[in-house]
Amino acid sequence: xxxxxxxxxxxxxxxxxxxxxxxxxxxxxxxxxxxxxxxxxxxxxxxxxxxxxxxxxxxxxxxxxxxxxxxxxxxxxxxxxxxxxxxxxxxxxxxxxxxxxx
Numbered sequence: 001x002x003x004x005x006x007x008x009x010x011x012x013x014x015x016x017x018x019x020x021x022x023x024x025x026x027x028x029x030x031x032x033x034x035x036x037x038x039x040x041x042x043x044x045x046x047x048x049x050x051x052x053x054x055x056x057x058x059x060x061x062x063x064x065x066x067x068x069x070x071x072x073x074x075x076x077x078x079x080x081x082x083x084x085x086x087x088x089x090x091x092x093x094x095x096x097x098x099x100x101x102x
Contacts, residue, residue: 003040004074007081034088038096041065051099058094 041062042049048061066085069075075082094100 003036003043004081006036007084008078011078011080034091034093035096037085037088038094041097049098052101053098055092055094055100058098058100059089059092062089 045061045065048065049058062085066082066089069085070082075085
């Protein structure tokens with residue numbers, strides 16, 4: 001089961017659990033999701049990233065990956081996943097993915 005499948009399952013479970021009031025994710029939960037996302041990116045697109053690259057180069061590669069996934073329709077059913085991916089890019093903290101220089 002891949003990262004996107006796990007994330008879809010989690011979203012479906014969350015949607016079914018309507019008995020609990022909605023709350024914003026904690027910083028720890030967000031960080032955990034970013035670690036999972038970085039691991040998924042490393043597994044599937046690791047050859048695109050090298051230690052010692054600049055943040056701008058990493059961001060460009062991540063933008064290319066998200067465009068490819070959108071073109072294949074991966075985010076069509078679960079746009080929240082795309083939003084999380086974009087949030088990860090906007091954070092510009094890629095230490096879980098690759099060692100960057102600025």
